[in-house]
Amino acid sequence: MKYSDLAMGLKASEIRELLKLTTMPEVISFAGGLPAPELFPLEELTKVDVEILAKEGQQAVQYGTTEGYLPLREKIAGRMKKAFQVDCNPDEIVVTSGSQQGLSLLAQIFLNKDDVVLVESPTYLGAINAFKLCDPKFVEVPTDDKGIIPEALEKILAEYGDRVRLMYVIPEFQNPTGITWPVERRRAFMDIINHYDFPVIEDDPYGELRYDGDVVPSLKSMDEKGNIIFLGSFSKIFMPGLRVAWMVANPEVIDKIVKLKQAVDLQSSSFAQRQASFFIDMFDLDGHVEKIKDLYGKRRTLMCDSMKKFFPEGITFTYPEGGLFTWVTLPEYMDAKEIMPKVLEKNVAYVPGGPFYPNGGNANHFRLNYSNMPEERIVEGIKRLGDVLTQEIAK
Amino acid sequence: MKYSDLAMGLKASEIRELLKLTTMPEVISFAGGLPAPELFPLEELTKVDVEILAKEGQQAVQYGTTEGYLPLREKIAGRMKKAFQVDCNPDEIVVTSGSQQGLSLLAQIFLNKDDVVLVESPTYLGAINAFKLCDPKFVEVPTDDKGIIPEALEKILAEYGDRVRLMYVIPEFQNPTGITWPVERRRAFMDIINHYDFPVIEDDPYGELRYDGDVVPSLKSMDEKGNIIFLGSFSKIFMPGLRVAWMVANPEVIDKIVKLKQAVDLQSSSFAQRQASFFIDMFDLDGHVEKIKDLYGKRRTLMCDSMKKFFPEGITFTYPEGGLFTWVTLPEYMDAKEIMPKVLEKNVAYVPGGPFYPNGGNANHFRLNYSNMPEERIVEGIKRLGDVLTQEIAK
Incomplete structure (x- = not known):
């Protein structure tokens, strides 16, 4: 073969x-x-499952839409506002099978072979593996203990110009470094980004798990041009084995992601999406x-x-x-x-x-x-x- | 953007x-x-869920392996023997998020741009969409009321030779035509295929749903060279919304699929895989x-x-x-x-x-x-x- x-x-x-x-x-x-x-x-999940099957049994195990279960997307919109200071509506949200799927779908809609993708140095291994499938050129942006160094980013952007097609960052409790970008650093970053037109993935699976210090506004909440694509997940705040995560992006990006997801796996589990949604209704996720x-x-x-x-x-x-x-x-x-x-x-x-x-x-x-x-x-x-x-x- | x-x-x-x-x-x-x-x-599924959470609660919602839940893969191996006359072991099986995912993963590991993929004329729309992501050349093999016409296939193989990198067929109750290839037709097909080295996907989501006539052996059961890749699914015999399906292939193909699936979505739902597996243990799927x-x-x-x-x-x-x-x-x-x-x-x-x-x-x-x-x-x-x-x- x-x-x-x-x-x-x-x-x-x-x-x-x-x-x-x-x-x-x-x-x-x-x-x-x-x-x-x-x-x-687990006890709560048992009650959740019984309730799902009693109330929405047939739909809960039948085919559903590619975008995802609407009541869950509505709850995610509320959570985006409360936890990440982002105004968005369910049409700007698609449910993915883990954020790993979000990363691989985004890579596919933005990257041709040899296009430049910018990442923090170091960055999340799972993202590198997802992007690699498109065979891009990785350019690592130098970081310090406050995240991406704005001057270094500007220099790289001047050098690579139009070849830059995607950027990937984890401003909150980064994987692998644990570093969080302070608000001034985020503002400086967004001042640069708002002059460009390439999409920036803000991956934030741990954002709600802050142990000290003040909440820092998300990049998406400072996004003036719709260039920030936010990835959130129930894996770390609920359960990873259900594979329920989400993407928030402008409607044009969502439209392409939905079409791609149709071809890639049709939809995420109807049942698992309801497990997250019903849990939020029935218990206290916060x-x-x-x-x-x-x-x-x-x-x-x-x-x-x-x-x-x-x-x-x-x-x-x-x-x-x-x-x-x-x-x-x-x-x-x-x-x-x-x-x-x-x-x-x-x-x-x-x-x-x-x-x-x-x-x-x-x-x-x-x-x-x-x-x-x-x-x-x-x-x-x-x-x-x-x-x-x-x-x-x-x- | x-x-x-x-x-x-x-x-x-x-x-x-x-x-x-x-x-x-x-x-x-x-x-x-x-x-x-x-x-x-649904009543049975409620009991299944309660049992999963009582017996394997933590693992059922935690990250799992990319290959899939081993007890489920063991049961699938048994089902492959009983329903599809195929001897295989769990190492030759990977669980996918629906057969749609199986199709898109296989397209990605076999097709470069402009490679030739052979399909029945007509063929399943979801497969066309999955393959299209790799931008191949589709060559439609003429069919009659008994499926692929062997002489037509031979002619096409002579014409395209080494450019043919993948073939996709649904020999049982085809989507969209409902046609089933009789055993003689399958033998003639395999006589041709066994002379070549390209992989053939046998998609069989409905194989167990036969209303009349005798069971016909699967192509995979006649596979001498390990070229047939079999896709099976719980969507039509159990529930589609759980997104649990499987692929049976030679270990080299499985190895590549697992590596790709790691980058694409890490794993299918730990919980949904147990829903299928526990149901088979606790109730009568047949x-x-x-x-x-x-x-x-x-x-x-x-x-x-x-x-x-x-x-x-x-x-x-x-x-x-x-x-x-x-x-x-x-x-x-x-x-x-x-x-x-x-x-x-x-x-x-x-x-x-x-x-x-x-x-x-x-x-x-x-x-x-x-x-x-x-x-x-x-x-x-x-x-x-x-x-x-x-x-x-x-x-």
Whole structure:
């Protein structure tokens, strides 16, 4: 058999492959981005399912529209206003099968081969993999501890001009770094963007999970030209296994996304969309989010405190105000991927940082997740990791 | 904003757009391909959901593997043996979000722009739309009332040779024609295919819904070289809104599909996969399929009998042994799309046949679905349709 060029370029996501290694119960895994399963509201979901089948049984399991279940899109519009300061209506929203689908659909409608896509350096691995299917040129925009550096962005835009067809950013609790762009940085970014016509994806799966500091307005709320495409998700505030996320964009983009989604998978699950929608009607999603924030905030603090205690000097890490991840930077001569086997030997796992840079390099970082492990395992895992790092740094 | 070439070529599926027009309760719609909602086992599904959440609650809503829920893949392997005479193991199976996703994933791993894809003439509109995303050249293989004509296929293969990268067929109760390939025709087809190395997709969403005649072996069961890729689905034998389907292929193809699916939507719903799997454990899916067959078989007969009674001379239609559709052929000078507004005026809907031919032409057909309307509406709808056709044919 002969495969397409796309198929010949396919590589398994290093994260997904790692996750396979780390499902053994003895492994303290900081590798994935999994929510804490003990917080899933399972009793409530049981009631939700019974109610769905009693009230909308036939429609709940029948084919539905590609755009998504209207009552859910209405609730999402309300949530966009309350949590993200965005005025939008259901016609500007399409439900996707996870934000991963949103990313791959957007890549397909905007990117031809060799077009330039701008991303933060580093950026989310899943987005890199989705964009790669279109074989674009990745240009990494330098970042500091406040996100994208506006001057660096301007220079890149001057250099690449019309070749830039898409930009992808995570201004809130970034994956992998945990960094949040402050409001001044966002304003400076939007001042630049509003002079251009290319679409910018604002990926915000963790935006509601803030543990400290003040809420910062979303880019979409500052969007004057309809260039910002917002991706939100129920994966981190409700349940990831249902695969229910959403995209907010101008009607022209939504129209193209809906047509593409028709060809790609017809629609997202009629039933899962109702699980999210009925849960919001029947229970207190905001209250549930508070519980998540309490737990993850504690784990974030505990992980950072443990790193301070157990990591040797010369290693730095971010202190995220929210989200699921912290980002560890080793001295430049060290390689997180090379150290990985020694860490796995101690039954601890992280994700090496290299793959978060689409053009390679930057081997001296790794990403840690703190949402999925209970407190005692966080301390024990970081202690073991500190032991390995102390040995390695002394070499 | 500038869009990709793919986006500029996107058109809404005519079927999906039509479905929107036909959701008003007064319309007798033979247009979609919807299962009969009154047969959905909703009480059983309620019990299934309660059981899933009690037994596997956390995993049922957490991230899962891209390949799919292993117990479901094991049950699918069993079903492949029993219903489709195919020996396979779970490693050769990946769960997809509907067979529509299977089609779009397969197109992406096999087709570059301008590669040749062979299809039956006519063929399933959803497949055409999925393949179109890769901008291939469609070559339609002539069919008769027994499916693909082997001599015609040989001629086309001689002409296009190595440019042929994929073939797509529906040998069982074809969509749109309702035609089934007899066993001799399948053998002749496989004799040809086994001399080549390109993959052939055997799409079989209705295979278990046979109302008359003997079971015919699947192409996959005659596959000597691992070139047949089989698509099966729970949409027509269980519930379409859950979006659970499967692909059976050789491990090399499965490996590429899994890597692509990681980038495209990570995984299908953890929960929906368990809904199918637990239902099979807890209830009698085969018994449920029997109920569907009883009802649809009656409706098929009633629709065909009504057409015989109410359609004017000069109009022919297929008498399907199973599945959901019959295919109506008008005199060549007539155009089913032009007649459509007059039919809609009578609150009846069908799908004009033109779009089922990727290279156009053939306006003198339409597709009728008989699974979704109750008996009295089938008779009334065909009567109204007959009235319009009688008027039109007399012009």
